[in-house]
Amino acid sequence: MSKAFTRETDTNDGDDLVSPPLPVGGKNYITPHGYARLRSELLALIDTERPKIVDIVHWAASNGDRSENGDYLYGKKRLREIDRRIRFLTKRLEIAEIVDPAIHHGSDQVFFGATVTYLEDNSVERTITILGIDEAESNQGQVSWMAPVARALLKSRVGDEITLAAPGGVHRLEVMGVQYPDQSAQEAGN
CATH class of the missing domain: 1.10.287.180 (Transcription elongation factor, GreA/GreB, N-terminal domain)
Incomplete structure (x- = not known):
């Protein structure tokens, strides 16, 4: 059939941008x-x-x-x-x-918006920021709150040791530090 008689499909308009799935509820x-x-x-x-x-x-x-x-x-x-x-x-x-992460400023517990430094398997120190699925950019050290590492770290405190089951095996994470943005610094930036 000639290309002149075909039509580009517009079905699923808007749905082919796959948004990361949210957990039920x-x-x-x-x-x-x-x-x-x-x-x-x-x-x-x-x-x-x-x-x-x-x-x-x-x-x-x-x-x-x-x-x-x-x-x-x-x-x-x-x-x-x-x-x-x-x-x-x-x-x-x-x-x-x-959710404004600045409300947890000064806390040593990991919640949404935290920048967490942890030691992986007693050898590699990593720092990540836990953000929303629509804003996290992995090349900037940001992870979605639904990522396995973030889910494992959420609600832990500085000094806690967590076990993370990953496709590459089981890893032991030790929370070394937790930071949140300062409310006054955010207000000054706006």
Whole structure:
């Protein structure tokens, strides 16, 4: 069949951006900073990026033959991507539960938003920050609160030893330190 008679599918629009699953009855915890970052991305897409691409597509469509018009074809594809991301962000922000980790400042117990330093198997010291699934970036030492290491560390205290069953084997973790952002430092940054 000729490609001219096929149509790109728009089914599952917005659902092919796989959002990390939440546990049954679980909440989509996020820090105020993470929420603001997602919200600003959403607003930038709606207010800036999408109108710019709509203008390009409109201009390209006015040039005539759309079947071989690269600006039109790529613009329409980019619009679909933007609309998909807008739907995804809107859904995630609607179910977000904002938790300010600064309320635990000074605590030695691990809760959501903590930066935890731990010793793994008495040899490797690691530091991670436990954040929401929509804001954690592993290349920056951040892990989702649903990650196995975070789940093992949650509610532990400095000095506690925890056993972590991982695909690579069982690891022993010893909590060395717990830090939370200072409320006054956060207010000064806003």
